[in-house]
Amino acid sequence: MSNHLAADGGKPVCSTILPYGRQSVDEEDIQAVIEVLRSDWLTTGPKVSEFENAFADFVGAKYAVAVSSGTAALHSAVFAVGIGPGDEVIVPPITFAATANAVVFQRGTPIFADVDADTLLLDPCKAEAKITSHTKAIIAVDYAGQPCDYDSLKRITERHNLILIADACHALGATYKGQKVGTLADLNVFSFHPVKHITTGEGGMITTSNPQFAERMRIFRNHGITTDYHQRELQGSWYYEMINLGYNYRITDFQCALGLSQINKLKGWVKRRQEIAKFYHETFSDISGIIPLKINTNVSHAYHLFVVRVIKSELGMDRSKVFNELRKAGISVNVHYIPVHLHPFYQKKFGTYLGLCPHGEKAYEQIISLPIFPAMNNNDVHRVIDSLKIFITK
Numbered sequence: 001m002s003n004h005l006a007a008d009g010g011k012p013v014c015s016t017i018l019p020y021g022r023q024s025v026d027e028e029d030i031q032a033v034i035e036v037l038r039s040d041w042l043t044t045g046p047k048v049s050e051f052e053n054a055f056a057d058f059v060g061a062k063y064a065v066a067v068s069s070g071t072a073a074l075h076s077a078v079f080a081v082g083i084g085p086g087d088e089v090i091v092p093p094i095t096f097a098a099t100a101n102a103v104v105f106q107r108g109t110p111i112f113a114d115v116d117a118d119t120l121l122l123d124p125c126k127a128e129a130k131i132t133s134h135t136k137a138i139i140a141v142d143y144a145g146q147p148c149d150y151d152s153l154k155r156i157t158e159r160h161n162l163i164l165i166a167d168a169c170h171a172l173g174a175t176y177k178g179q180k181v182g183t184l185a186d187l188n189v190f191s192f193h194p195v196k197h198i199t200t201g202e203g204g205m206i207t208t209s210n211p212q213f214a215e216r217m218r219i220f221r222n223h224g225i226t227t228d229y230h231q232r233e234l235q236g237s238w239y240y241e242m243i244n245l246g247y248n249y250r251i252t253d254f255q256c257a258l259g260l261s262q263i264n265k266l267k268g269w270v271k272r273r274q275e276i277a278k279f280y281h282e283t284f285s286d287i288s289g290i291i292p293l294k295i296n297t298n299v300s301h302a303y304h305l306f307v308v309r310v311i312k313s314e315l316g317m318d319r320s321k322v323f324n325e326l327r328k329a330g331i332s333v334n335v336h337y338i339p340v341h342l343h344p345f346y347q348k349k350f351g352t353y354l355g356l357c358p359h360g361e362k363a364y365e366q367i368i369s370l371p372i373f374p375a376m377n378n379n380d381v382h383r384v385i386d387s388l389k390i391f392i393t394k
Contacts, residue, residue, distance in 0.1 A: 018380055019332045021195030021304075021373045024269065025258075032261040036254040043252040044228040051256035052205070054263055055190075059172075059182025061207035063214035066256060067221050070169045070191025072249035073204030074102035076217040077187040078137075080206075081163045083108040087136040092122040093339035093360035095141040099167050100340045103139075109350065111135070112341045114357040118294035120144070120307070120367075123359070124152035131156075137163040142171035142181060144336075145273075145302035146295060150176055150184045157186075165189065169204075172197040173270035174302035181302070182207045192255075195373070196304060197269060198262035200255035221249035269374040273303040276372050276381055280306055283385050287392070289315025305336055309366040315392060319366050322392075326368075329387040334369045 056064035100110040140148040166185035192203035224246030341352035
């Protein structure tokens with residue numbers, strides 16, 4: 001089996017529960033944080049810009065703005081492009097609620113366009129069909145770590161004079177036609193939650209080539225104030241002005257120190273995720289009724305999630321049965337996601353309904369996320385496969 005996987009077998013990461021995802025933190029990461037904790041700056045200090053510069057260099061972006069979470073990053077991006085009351089923003093249904101919530105935070109209206117049935121990525125044709133005179137932007141979600149069809153989306157946004165935002169929270173380290181995620185849209189949003197590719201505990205980043213967007217987001221994360229304390233210290237000044245209504249979306253220096261340490265390991269971690277995914281793909285090619293999502297030929301997938309469909313008519317059991325049996329076996333699978341338009345908040349406030357996005361709704365009834373994270377070894381991967389095979393072949 002070692003021909004398929006790079007890591008050697010050994011003791012499983014967790015002898016009882018194998019999570020669907022988890023952080024990797026080593027002694028080097030810990031020491032980087034300790035160093036900052038012993039310094040003069042715990043927040044709004046020099047590590048923030050260091051992390052931003054390192055991140056921008058990694059993805060090849062001109063500007064990077066660090067904030068306190070992926071949600072804060074989405075909100076900052078939506079603010080930067082001027083979304084407000086009466087504006088519509090097209091979003092997919094298969095995503096975490098924060099994608100649409102960011103539009104609502106700015107009192108805009110999220111418009112749900114269905115996903116492609118095979119990839120669960122935003123369908124460009126469905127998105128274009130939703131455009132009206134009120135549409136201002138499209139948010140494309142790189143679901144599970146696979147980049148969207150950015151060529152088609154760019155043609156649509158250029159044709160209709162719209163802003164394209166990439167919710168790339170799942171896709172750090174991925175590429176589309178050789179171009180790195182982080183440079184594919186007008187604004188590109190990332191998350192550093194512990195289950196993501198790198199972590200800062202909580203945290204987020206937005207990349208862009210537009211200096212005006214970058215400046216608006218830097219001010220927005222700091223209460224709408226033009227300078228932060230570190231900048232005023234360097235200038236020897238106390239004076240500041242609040243020019244917009246912003247939020248406290250600042251990230252700390254010790255979080256950024258962790259991010260700086262983690263980003264050096266990112267390429268290896270993405271490679272490991274791809275190795276595990278390759279083994280899953282090969283295994284499921286021989287199991288009827290367990291079907292991985294389609295992977296397009298022009299991408300390098302970052303595999304934040306490994307999502308499969310459970311086809312009841314072929315397997316003889318539905319997703320709930322598979323979910324429950326794997327949980328009983330100590331495999332902490334998950335479901336990503338309940339379609340956003342089916343949440344009670346959206347149904348009540350925006351009148352969304354079952355049947356609005358049929359591809360996303362059908363997929364929701366079938367999909368399940370299997371464990372995938374860099375620290376998984378051969379034994380962990382075998383444990384997932386063997387646990388699955390035991391009960392589906394009974």
